[in-house]
Amino acid sequence: MELYVERGFEQTTVADIAERAGVTARTFFRHFADKREVLFSGSAELQEELVAALEAAPASAPPLDAIRAALDVAASLLGEHPDHSRRRQSVIDAHVELQERELVKMASLASALADGLRRRGVTEPEASLTAELGIGVFRVAFARWVTGPRRKTLAAHMAECFASTTALAAGAPTPRA
Amino acid sequence: MELYVERGFEQTTVADIAERAGVTARTFFRHFADKREVLFSGSAELQEELVAALEAAPASAPPLDAIRAALDVAASLLGEHPDHSRRRQSVIDAHVELQERELVKMASLASALADGLRRRGVTEPEASLTAELGIGVFRVAFARWVTGPRRKTLAAHMAECFASTTALAAGAPTPRA
Numbered sequence: 001m002e003l004y005v006e007r008g009f010e011q012t013t014v015a016d017i018a019e020r021a022g023v024t025a026r027t028f029f030r031h032f033a034d035k036r037e038v039l040f041s042g043s044a045e046l047q048e049e050l051v052a053a054l055e056a057a058p059a060s061a062p063p064l065d066a067i068r069a070a071l072d073v074a075a076s077l078l079g080e081h082p083d084h085s086r087r088r089q090s091v092i093d094a095h096v097e098l099q100e101r102e103l104v105k106m107a108s109l110a111s112a113l114a115d116g117l118r119r120r121g122v123t124e125p126e127a128s129l130t131a132e133l134g135i136g137v138f139r140v141a142f143a144r145w146v147t148g149p150r151r152k153t154l155a156a157h158m159a160e161c162f163a164s165t166t167a168l169a170a171g172a173p174t175p176r177a
Numbered sequence: 178m179e180l181y182v183e184r185g186f187e188q189t190t191v192a193d194i195a196e197r198a199g200v201t202a203r204t205f206f207r208h209f210a211d212k213r214e215v216l217f218s219g220s221a222e223l224q225e226e227l228v229a230a231l232e233a234a235p236a237s238a239p240p241l242d243a244i245r246a247a248l249d250v251a252a253s254l255l256g257e258h259p260d261h262s263r264r265r266q267s268v269i270d271a272h273v274e275l276q277e278r279e280l281v282k283m284a285s286l287a288s289a290l291a292d293g294l295r296r297r298g299v300t301e302p303e304a305s306l307t308a309e310l311g312i313g314v315f316r317v318a319f320a321r322w323v324t325g326p327r328r329k330t331l332a333a334h335m336a337e338c339f340a341s342t343t344a345l346a347a348g349a350p351t352p353r354a
Contacts, residue, residue, distance in 0.1 A: 133345065
């Protein structure tokens with residue numbers, strides 16, 4: 001990702017990335033389908049961690065609490081590397097095809113979380129709705145974290161966004177500045 | 178879209194579409210950037226209608242009620258053509274690149290609705306959270322409508338999904354079948 005920041009995503013070739021990493025292009029393609037995937041290499045792992053956290057939540061936990069427990073794990077994992085997340089986001093924001101890939105990854109995560117909720121016995125449409133709600137909160141909290149003041153943690157943004165969503169769903173009036 | 182259903186999306190060329198519509202390929206490209214766009218030609222118009230409905234909601238309406246008013250317009254417009262929506266969805270479901278385009282359109286809609294809420298004086302993160310919540314509900318309701326029994330309307334699915342989301346956000350326990 002250093003190269004994407006230094007030279008720009010368009011200007012960086014797979015050959016450049018392989019050279020910097022000290023591997024051949026063939027080895028690169030054994031690990032990544034294309035140069036976009038370099039930015040999303042952690043997605044599958046993150047999804048596994050979240051699904052595991054969902055499974056580990058107490059059986060008695062309401063669906064939204066179980067999703068929150070999973071997303072708290074994401075906040076804690078991603079929250080360790082704020083500078084990395086900021087740089088990565090600046091590359092993604094500059095390229096439509098990277099934003100598309102990000103949307104696909106988030107949709108896949110929502111779908112995996114809905115599957116996890118169904119395995120916990122949550123019926124439809126509640127499983128899908130809870131997963132969508134959780135991912136929506138995560139998306140907004142993450143965007144605020146990578147663009148906001150550095151002192152505020154991702155976990156703090158998540159807690160704030162969950163609280164706001166609960167209030168909004170309960171019919172809170174328009175907040176005024 | 179008839180051609181996509183008859184021959185498959187991959188097998189249909191721009192020349193085929195232009196011929197069926199009785200226009201030249203040049204005219205086709207004056208209206209659509211590529212053959213994917215044919216399936217999304219109504220998106221910009223739908224987005225405008227939704228933003229207009231959001232603006233027309235009473236100034237005193239809480240943010241979620243204003244978003245609901247906008248999405249009710251979508252339910253009413255799309256709800257008139259259930260067979261078209263089902264056919265279109267079956268084409269999209271079969272092609273990853275069409276699912277990507279659909280995700281981009283939904284993200285654009287969420288962003289336009291958040292903008293509309295900010296113009297109503299809703300602060301952040303509430304504007305983005307309400308838009309995400311509304312789009313999440315819409316996505317789940319729409320998916321249930323195009324795959325579920327034909328007698329149930331999109332508006333009925335939307336009402337059900339909004340009610341479930343409100344209950345989930347209020348901490349409703351796991352619903353059991």
